[in-house]
Amino acid sequence: MTPNHVTAVRALLVAVLAGLILVAPAPPVAWTAVIAATIAAVLDGVDGWLARRKSMVTAVGARFDTEVDALLILVLAILAWRWSKAGWWVLMSGLLRYLFVAAGWLWAWTGGPLTPTRRGRVICVVQIVALIVAVAPIIPPPLSAAAAAAGLLVLACSFLVDTIRLWRNARST
16 A cells, blocks of 8 residues: 555545534434544554655655645545534634645745645644544534634644745745
8 A cells, every 4th residue: 555545545534624614413323523633633643654764756746645634634624613613713714724835826936845844744633632522522612722722823824834935935035
């Protein structure tokens, strides 16, 4: 199995999660979301490990992985909002990546290359875990909103760091 196969399985799990958006948040449905998202998060580590171990790291594979991560975050954020586990603001967790990409169309300097960092990988995991916790049926809304808010705050700080780095790089060239 190649790393891209693992990422494709993750994408299928995200599709299952997206299908839950229109379903009422009964405990079995919410547990399905928690389990599917947890498996997708664990497989996120597996695909990267496989790519490095088998010397199969590619730009396409890295982009595929990033986009599946972004879509997973967006779907989990929609679930948290739709199931009243957090306010509308939680949607920003899922929209930040896409706003960042759109900014690259408006301001060329924001579309510059970003070197993958440990910080970025850790914050991605923190954000996904925060949203999994938020949609978990055993976490009541005040705590679920706090978990989602903490994840959004950390993610927004990471995007700010990357934006500043791109801006400085653009000014130095």
